[in-house]
Amino acid sequence: MEKWDCGIVGGGAAGLSAALQLVRARKNVIIFDNDTNRNRVTQESHGFLTRDGITPAQFREEARRDLAKYPNVTFISAEVNRIKQKDAASFEIIAHNSPYLVEKVLLATGIRELFPSVPSIAAYYGKSIFSCPYCDGYERRDEPMILFAETEPGIRHMGRLLLNWSGNLVIATNGNEIDHDTVSLFERHGVRIEQSKVAELIGENGMLQEVVFENDNRIKRTSGFVVPQFIRKDSLAADLGCAFDEEGQLITEASGQTSVPHIYAAGEYANQAPSSLLLAAADGARVAVNMNIHFVESRFS
Ligand SMILES: Cc1cc2nc3c(=O)[nH]c(=O)nc-3n(C[C@H](O)[C@H](O)[C@H](O)COP(=O)(O)OP(=O)(O)OC[C@H]3O[C@@H](n4cnc5c(N)ncnc54)[C@H](O)[C@@H]3O)c2cc1C
Incomplete structure (x- = not known):
């Protein structure tokens, strides 16, 4: 042999x-x-x-x-x-x-990757939702951006990092409650933290257009990052x-x-x-x- x-x-x-x-x-x-x-x-x-x-x-x-x-x-x-x-x-x-x-x-x-339980997120991954800002942040610079992160360390690390690439950022905790200090810290930098669960991602061919939350809030977003x-x-x-x-x-x-x-x-x-x-x-x-x-x-x- x-x-x-x-x-x-x-x-x-x-x-x-x-x-x-x-x-x-x-x-x-x-x-x-x-x-x-x-x-x-x-x-x-x-x-x-x-x-x-x-x-x-x-x-x-x-x-x-x-x-x-x-x-x-x-x-x-x-x-x-x-x-x-x-x-x-x-x-x-x-x-x-x-x-x-x-x-x-x-x-x-x-x-x-094991993604947070955001409906259909895998269909957007690699097209308009990414996990590495060094890889894909530049191409998405200044876009209306959303970060899907469920834990305090993930939010603090990736939230701050993403501000390098876009100041137009919303953070979605997907139903996880986050410490008030973290919410205030990001608010001081103009970043809203949405703590309702994500109900739906709307877009076409993997290109994100809108995020709908269970509390009926909807926001237009064209790119996202996720902390898997x-x-x-x-x-x-x-x-x-x-x-x-x-x-x-x-x-x-x-x-x-x-x-x-x-x-x-x-x-x-x-x-x-x-x-x-x-x-x-x-x-x-x-x-x-x-x-x-x-x-x-x-x-x-
Ligand atoms: C959406 C996305 C975008 C990215 N963008 C960039 C970027 O712009 N720039 C950058 O530098 N990096 C980027 N990366 C990261 C990059 O892909 C990884 O860092 C890199 O591929 C890691 O290399 P690796 O060899 O360790 O693993 P991999 O590249 O994943 O290679 C593992 C290989 O093992 C094979 N394999 C797995 N299981 C088996 C098995 N049981 N039997 C036989 N073969 C098997 C697979 O086919 C694969 O070829 C991106 C990643 C993702 C998910």
Whole structure:
């Protein structure tokens, strides 16, 4: 059975960037991806120097084209839902019901959003409602904006941040009662906090026009931001026996290796927190270099 040096689960910014470092370090790499990258709902990606405004699809296509120049990379278009440890330094990655044998594994399957219970918010996400103002705030600057945030820390952090991009801001707590001090703080800056539950979002093709509340208030808004919760897409790390801290954070060494030798994590999967294409790609490259150092150390004896 063929054995690859590295199996990369997740071909997003982190996984593809890791792959580039590893193939250039002459490792045989196999990458698995099922096209569920978090940013697939959006039209343009911003903030990556030399790539500003690129579509998510084009970013992935160009990254794959860079990699396809190297003979030592294999792409498998499939979902991985199981990884089995065979012995101390070999793992079987199961995809399409077939096992692929690898020496080291990089987990880079990303995270997903859990939205507040605002009706049909997912249909607007990536089109006129976003979660990262650094990614999408500039294009929405000075628009009538709404922030959907249900907790005090979320409101205080994102509410203040969004004022960078638009002074025409309303905050919707979606039925959650907020401390009077927070309400007054924002009122002093001209920001109203609407504490009634959101009844309906009105718009067309994902483009927001109006927000209707259960108390019958209605406000015209053309863009929004939301503070979701973020969770890992899968339990691959847990199933392999990787250790987590009491807050659910995956424990990794500075190298990116988890508590299970030969299993590494990179990108948003590693921290279970949102970042950006540039930061995820940088993290993938960093962990890949450390994986290669571990190969060198183990093979130079
Ligand atoms: C609406 C929106 C807009 C954004 N805009 C920007 C922007 O303008 N600029 C910017 O820098 N960032 C932006 N981001 C953030 C950016 O998309 C992420 O920071 C980045 O994609 C994280 O990279 P990653 O490799 O960690 O995860 P991902 O890019 O999510 O990659 C994970 C990969 O794993 C694959 N995968 C998942 N599960 C499996 C499995 N079981 N088997 C096989 N493959 C699997 C997925 O297909 C995916 O390709 C945006 C995100 C969203 C949601």
